[in-house]
Amino acid sequence: MNLRENKLKQILNSGRVALGCGLASARDPDTVYNIAAAGADFVFIDLEHGPLSLETAVDLLLHCHAAGITPMIRIPDLQYAYVTRLLDNGANCLLLPHTREPAEVDRFIELAKYHPQGRRGWAMGQNGGSNFQNVSDMAAGAAWANDHLLLGLNIETREAVENLGAMLVPGVDFVIVGFADLSQSYGLIGQFNHPKVQEAKLKVRRLCAERGIHIMDVAFTLDSFKPAIDDGARMLLFGSTIGFIRAAVEQGARKLREVAG
Numbered sequence: 001m002n003l004r005e006n007k008l009k010q011i012l013n014s015g016r017v018a019l020g021c022g023l024a025s026a027r028d029p030d031t032v033y034n035i036a037a038a039g040a041d042f043v044f045i046d047l048e049h050g051p052l053s054l055e056t057a058v059d060l061l062l063h064c065h066a067a068g069i070t071p072m073i074r075i076p077d078l079q080y081a082y083v084t085r086l087l088d089n090g091a092n093c094l095l096l097p098h099t100r101e102p103a104e105v106d107r108f109i110e111l112a113k114y115h116p117q118g119r120r121g122w123a124m125g126q127n128g129g130s131n132f133q134n135v136s137d138m139a140a141g142a143a144w145a146n147d148h149l150l151l152g153l154n155i156e157t158r159e160a161v162e163n164l165g166a167m168l169v170p171g172v173d174f175v176i177v178g179f180a181d182l183s184q185s186y187g188l189i190g191q192f193n194h195p196k197v198q199e200a201k202l203k204v205r206r207l208c209a210e211r212g213i214h215i216m217d218v219a220f221t222l223d224s225f226k227p228a229i230d231d232g233a234r235m236l237l238f239g240s241t242i243g244f245i246r247a248a249v250e251q252g253a254r255k256l257r258e259v260a261g
Contacts, residue, residue, distance in 0.1 A: 003141070004131040006092045006148040008042050008070035008235075009173070012214050017229055020044050020072060022240030025051050029063040031241055036067035044237055045073045047082070048097045054082070058089045062128055065090060074154070078104055083111040084121055090128025093150040098181070100159040102166040109171035112151055114142035117171060150174065152216065156181035161200040168207050174214040174235060177204055205232050 011018045020042040021035050035043055043064050045057055052060070061071035074095040075082040086094065096108050110118045124130040124141045135141035151171060153160075156178030160167065168175070177200070179192045188194045208215055209232060216235035217228040228236060 002131060002133050003135075003144045004065065004090075004092065004148065006070060006150060007068070008072070008093055009148060009150050011041055012150075012174075012234055017233070018042060018235045020235065020237045022046065022237060022243075023050075023060065024240040024242040026241045027052070027056055027060070029060065032060060032063045032069070033067045035241075036064070036069040040069060042070040042072050042093070042235075044240075045071055047076050048074050054085060057086065058091075058128065061086075061090050065128075070150075072150075072152075078108060078111075080111055083108070084123070087112060087120070087145075087149075088123040088127055088129045090131075092148055093152070095152040095154060095176070097154040097178075098156060099153045099167065100157050101163050102169070105153065105167045105169060105172065108151065108153075109169075112149060113146050113171065117146055120145075152176065154178050154181075155200075155204055156185065158182075158185045158200075161203060164203060164207055168211050168213055172213055174216050175204060175208055176216040176218070176235075176237075177201055208232070 008018055018041040019039070021040045022044040023031065032043055045052065045060055047057055057073060061073065064071035070093055071091060072093040072095060073086055073091050074097055075086065078096060083094065094112060099105060112118060112120060114120045122138065124135040124145065126132055126134060129145070130141065150173045152174040153167065153172055155161065155164070155175055179197065182200060183189055183191050183194065183197050186196050188197060191197065205215065214234045215232050216237060217233035219225050219228055219236045219238045225236060
């Protein structure tokens with residue numbers, strides 16, 4: 001079989017730090033190829049807050065694979081169709097938002113993994129999930145799909161922090177703390193440095209380190225790269241296409257006002 005390897009998982013397993021960029025609402029495949037050519041390791045495709053449809057997400061994720069970069073897709077919520085249809089059509093890295101309790105994590109793994117780890121519906125052969133190959137050996141195909149899958153959790157609720165020990169189970173590969181939603185879950189909206197929020201962050205870091213689960217951080221500036229890595233991050237999500245465009249245009253507008261009055 002000539003099935004698709006998960007390049008992001010290979011990077012993480014090798015001990016290197018991976019860099020990603022958000023697509024935001026971009027639908028142009030050229031953007032994917034340029035992000036890959038610029039040196040990023042993964043592209044973040046957001047179906048929770050972004051306007052993209054599932055069909056558009058599949059088109060983009062296939063272009064990601066063609067460009068040699070891993071698509072990470074945040075699904076809108078825990079529904080069978082979102083998990084299986086994305087995986088069947090080529091996704092190999094999914095992020096679940098607003099996780100609150102262990103039963104949701106168990107369900108996520110059950111939907112995303114084939115036997116024996118899960119109960120994913122069989123759909124391998126001549127589609128994106130099988131790299132458009134025929135898969136005659138079901139057991140081997142299922143094992144490959146399971147081994148080359150990355151599953152992540154957004155920790156962004158008070159309940160998730162309280163239940164964290166029972167949620168970080170085998171099958172969870174990475175975690176990101178969503179500080180905006182976490183702070184408002186504690187009734188402290190926008191207070192990212194509040195002791196309760198920072199205590200939650202430290203709990204996530206400690207348990208992930210103990211259980212071999214990777215941490216993903218959002219790096220808002222270049223100067224934040226090293227502190228994030230020193231703090232345990234192994235995946236950095238840096239900016240988005242809209243953010244980069246906005247920043248460049250704002251620089252141009254400021255310069256124009258400066259030189260032209």
